[in-house]
Amino acid sequence: MTHPSLDVLAIGDAIVDVIATAEDSFLTEEGLPKGSMRLIDAAEAKRLYGRMSQARETSGGSAANTMAGIAAMGGRAGFIGQVAKDQLGEIFAHDIRALGVEYRTPPIATDEPTGRCLILVTPDGQRTMNTFAGASHQLSAKALDAEQIRSAAILYLEAYLWVPDGPRAAMLEAIRIARSAGGKVAVTLSDIACIAKRRDSLLKLIADGSVDLLFANEMEIMALSDESDPDSALAAFADRVPLLVVTCSERGAIALERGRRVAVPAEWVDKVVDTTGAGDLFAAGFLFGQAQGRSLEDSLRLGSLAAAEIISHFGARPEADLRKLVA
Amino acid sequence: MTHPSLDVLAIGDAIVDVIATAEDSFLTEEGLPKGSMRLIDAAEAKRLYGRMSQARETSGGSAANTMAGIAAMGGRAGFIGQVAKDQLGEIFAHDIRALGVEYRTPPIATDEPTGRCLILVTPDGQRTMNTFAGASHQLSAKALDAEQIRSAAILYLEAYLWVPDGPRAAMLEAIRIARSAGGKVAVTLSDIACIAKRRDSLLKLIADGSVDLLFANEMEIMALSDESDPDSALAAFADRVPLLVVTCSERGAIALERGRRVAVPAEWVDKVVDTTGAGDLFAAGFLFGQAQGRSLEDSLRLGSLAAAEIISHFGARPEADLRKLVA
Numbered sequence: 001m002t003h004p005s006l007d008v009l010a011i012g013d014a015i016v017d018v019i020a021t022a023e024d025s026f027l028t029e030e031g032l033p034k035g036s037m038r039l040i041d042a043a044e045a046k047r048l049y050g051r052m053s054q055a056r057e058t059s060g061g062s063a064a065n066t067m068a069g070i071a072a073m074g075g076r077a078g079f080i081g082q083v084a085k086d087q088l089g090e091i092f093a094h095d096i097r098a099l100g101v102e103y104r105t106p107p108i109a110t111d112e113p114t115g116r117c118l119i120l121v122t123p124d125g126q127r128t129m130n131t132f133a134g135a136s137h138q139l140s141a142k143a144l145d146a147e148q149i150r151s152a153a154i155l156y157l158e159a160y161l162w163v164p165d166g167p168r169a170a171m172l173e174a175i176r177i178a179r180s181a182g183g184k185v186a187v188t189l190s191d192i193a194c195i196a197k198r199r200d201s202l203l204k205l206i207a208d209g210s211v212d213l214l215f216a217n218e219m220e221i222m223a224l225s226d227e228s229d230p231d232s233a234l235a236a237f238a239d240r241v242p243l244l245v246v247t248c249s250e251r252g253a254i255a256l257e258r259g260r261r262v263a264v265p266a267e268w269v270d271k272v273v274d275t276t277g278a279g280d281l282f283a284a285g286f287l288f289g290q291a292q293g294r295s296l297e298d299s300l301r302l303g304s305l306a307a308a309e310i311i312s313h314f315g316a317r318p319e320a321d322l323r324k325l326v327a
Numbered sequence: 328m329t330h331p332s333l334d335v336l337a338i339g340d341a342i343v344d345v346i347a348t349a350e351d352s353f354l355t356e357e358g359l360p361k362g363s364m365r366l367i368d369a370a371e372a373k374r375l376y377g378r379m380s381q382a383r384e385t386s387g388g389s390a391a392n393t394m395a396g397i398a399a400m401g402g403r404a405g406f407i408g409q410v411a412k413d414q415l416g417e418i419f420a421h422d423i424r425a426l427g428v429e430y431r432t433p434p435i436a437t438d439e440p441t442g443r444c445l446i447l448v449t450p451d452g453q454r455t456m457n458t459f460a461g462a463s464h465q466l467s468a469k470a471l472d473a474e475q476i477r478s479a480a481i482l483y484l485e486a487y488l489w490v491p492d493g494p495r496a497a498m499l500e501a502i503r504i505a506r507s508a509g510g511k512v513a514v515t516l517s518d519i520a521c522i523a524k525r526r527d528s529l530l531k532l533i534a535d536g537s538v539d540l541l542f543a544n545e546m547e548i549m550a551l552s553d554e555s556d557p558d559s560a561l562a563a564f565a566d567r568v569p570l571l572v573v574t575c576s577e578r579g580a581i582a583l584e585r586g587r588r589v590a591v592p593a594e595w596v597d598k599v600v601d602t603t604g605a606g607d608l609f610a611a612g613f614l615f616g617q618a619q620g621r622s623l624e625d626s627l628r629l630g631s632l633a634a635a636e637i638i639s640h641f642g643a644r645p646e647a648d649l650r651k652l653v654a
Contacts, residue, residue, distance in 0.1 A: 086413075
């Protein structure tokens with residue numbers, strides 16, 4: 001790869017968020033731990049939706065949100081993810097392309113509709129997610145565009161999609177193509193609930209030297225390392241990935257690169273409205289900074305700024321002009 | 328009707344709003360007068376959507392927004408409007424029912440998808456609407472539930488739906504049922520662009536004594552009366568409808584009832600984010616006040632408060648707890 005045309009190309013869930021406010025008592029009634037993410041089937045999605053208050057729909061998907069953020073900052077981003085031939089699929093494709101993200105995955109006709117994430121936002125701004133993956137988990141290696149993968153400096157993968165066989169096979173094939181073209185591979189651990197089923201295969205991927213950049217929050221890196229405190233967890237991976245970036249909620253973020261540790265505080269936010277997408281946009285800011293050749297510290301700071309913007313309003317796609325924020 | 332079970336039952340467009348921000352230059356390029364509403368076909372909806380920035384989807388429809396507002400204030404509201412058997416139709420039905428509005432119109436399988444309104448919001452908060460009516464204009468008298476109509480104290484009709492033959496026939500039949508049961512009929516003129524094609528039939532409806540309460544803004548009442556100043560327009564209708572309510576944007580609102588004129592100023596709003604739904608929610612507040620037996624002045628004030636809430640955020644459905652606002 002002599003001159004990449006994309007800064008980052010992501011593979012992830014192609015999902016529309018259905019965002020409703022909910023009281024804490026609703027989470028209790030439903031037995032949902034606040035801040036959690038779970039996968040649900042079509043029947044449960046229908047039942048839960050029927051109990052939710054009026055909602056707003058915005059395009060989502062973790063890695064897709066990250067690409068949206070990079071594009072909104074002026075970076076060159078691409079996305080691979082599967083939607084169905086339906087109205088939610090049209091919404092997803094429209095929104096990501098409208099931001100300038102290169103999105104070529106054709107919609108498929110399947111029994112599964114486009115995936116959606118039923119998000120309950122409590123008065124404290126915390127989000128609790130119920131994901132009906134739908135067509136998103138029908139992604140297969142057939143949907144990959146090898147030329148597009150070779151055109152990207154970084155291939156970015158979300159662990160959410162690491163469990164279904166088809167998407168994982170697609171990701172492994174994409175890693176092979178990317179590495180053979182000299183591209184780097186970044187992985188986000190996505191969610192604590194993802195780790196258990198994915199731990200062995202993710203550790204193998206890391207041991208193989210296939211992961212150049214690992215994103216996690218403290219809980220996730222502790223689960224992956226099987227360490228019970230964050231410092232030990234970070235130490236466990238410091239030598240196993242060239243660059244490790246860990247977010248610590250309101251305490252900021254840390255980067256570890258070949259023995260060097262850089263930390264930045266979180267940005268101040270007047271009112272946290274909806275935390276959905278905070279990690280996704282943090283990754284966007286960091287990746288954009290790296291693509292621009294900025295320092296680790298600057299990249300972390302861009303991540304914190306982008307995360308602060310996203311939690312100050314409903315929805316996980318940027319609303320402010322992120323180019324100004326970058327400047 | 329001895330004891331109505333609904334305060335207000337509305338017939339209107341069943342539509343999902345697709346809301347995107349746009350620069351003034353975009354309106355100029357598209358030749359769209361700011362603040363206007365136009366009907367577009369499927370091809371134009373596809374073309375314009377392709378040029379719009381990322382959007383958020385929220386349920387809309389003028390009279391449907393009004394019913395949502397009444398329900399959010401604690402009133403008993405019902406809605407009749409046509410959606411298709413598709414994902415946007417499911418979203419519309421979910422949202423209006425989640426607010427407690429009685430909505431029984433079954434979705435229909437047609438070539439027309441559920442209607443949508445492509446809304447461009449400029450930095451000044453003004454909205455410019457492009458409505459693809461879709462299945463909404465397939466409403467027919469068959470969809471009416473006579474028992475539901477007889478159960479309502481007020482039947483509320485939007486002029487938007489007064490032009491297609493099927494919906495107008497349905498509205499005329501609903502008026503007949505409502506009046507024979509002792510219910511009152513309220514009509515909103517909806518939009519200045521609606522008046523030309525609807526003027527004669529609306530004037531006939533008024534002349535027949537079928538309209539107990541008429542909602543309009545200054546431009547609309549001037550267009551309907553063919554008068555060139557607001558005062559003459561109001562005077563022209565003062566004796567022709569028992570109750571006339573006219574909104575004057577940031578200058579407040581006026582009610583004229585049998586020679587009595589009451590005016591209230593508009594509520595102060597820190598920042599106008601999106602004016603979509605201002606008129607709809609004004610009508611909600613006024614109708615709720617009347618249903619509660621409040622004075623004209625109090626009813627106007629409730630209308631102003633509800634309108635102020637809706638223009639302080641994106642979307643035309645209330646986000647704040649309107650019961651507190653009413654108290």
